[in-house]
Amino acid sequence: MYIARVRNGFVPALRRQVFAKLRPLEVAVCPFVNLPEAHKGRWDDGLTADDMRKCVWVRPQVVAQIEFLEWTESDHLRHAKFAGLRDDKDPREVITEHADQG
Numbered sequence: 725m726y727i728a729r730v731r732n733g734f735v736p737a738l739r740r741q742v743f744a745k746l747r748p749l750e751v752a753v754c755p756f757v758n759l760p761e762a763h764k765g766r767w768d769d770g771l772t773a774d775d776m777r778k779c780v781w782v783r784p785q786v787v788a789q790i791e792f793l794e795w796t797e798s799d800h801l802r803h804a805k806f807a808g809l810r811d812d813k814d815p816r817e818v819i820t821e822h823a824d825q826g
Contacts, residue, residue, distance in 0.1 A: 725756060725757065725758050726756040726758055726759050726771055727799065727800050727801055728769065728790065728792070728800050728801035728804040729769070729771065729804070730788070730790055730801075730804045730805065730806050732803075732804065732805040732806065733791075733805040733806035733807060734806055738806075742806075742809065745786060745809065746782045746786065749782035749783045749785055749786065750780060750781065750782055751781050751782060751783055752781070753781065754776060754779070754781050755781060755782075755783065755784050759771055759776060760772050760773040760775075760776050761798075765796065765798045765800065769796055769798065769800035769801075769802065770798065770800070784815050785815055786809060786815065787809065787810040787813040787814075787815050787818055788806060788807075788808070788809055788810065789806075789807040789808050789809070789810050790804050790805065790806060790807060791804070791805045791807045792804045792805070
């Protein structure tokens with residue numbers, strides 16, 4: 725499930741490191757079942773078909789830790805910031821859960 729675009733937290737050295745890890749995982753097809761979205765949303769958090777043309781997709785085999793302020797009404801993260809990669813987590817065991825669902 726797509727929940728956020730994350731730009732904050734990527735200093736140049738970290739970008740190179742993450743890119744090197746993701747490059748071998750590139751795929752031609754979007755791995756998210758909930759894309760494209762019909763509109764951008766109130767916080768400009770949606771990913772439309774036009775936006776998707778600019779994306780590079782990867783197989784979901786790496787876990788990233790993301791800090792964020794809150795969940796939006798459209799089930800996206802608001803003010804998301806990259807906090808690091810998690811080698812100790814299996815991507816198949818990671819689930820998305822937020823306060824409004826539980």
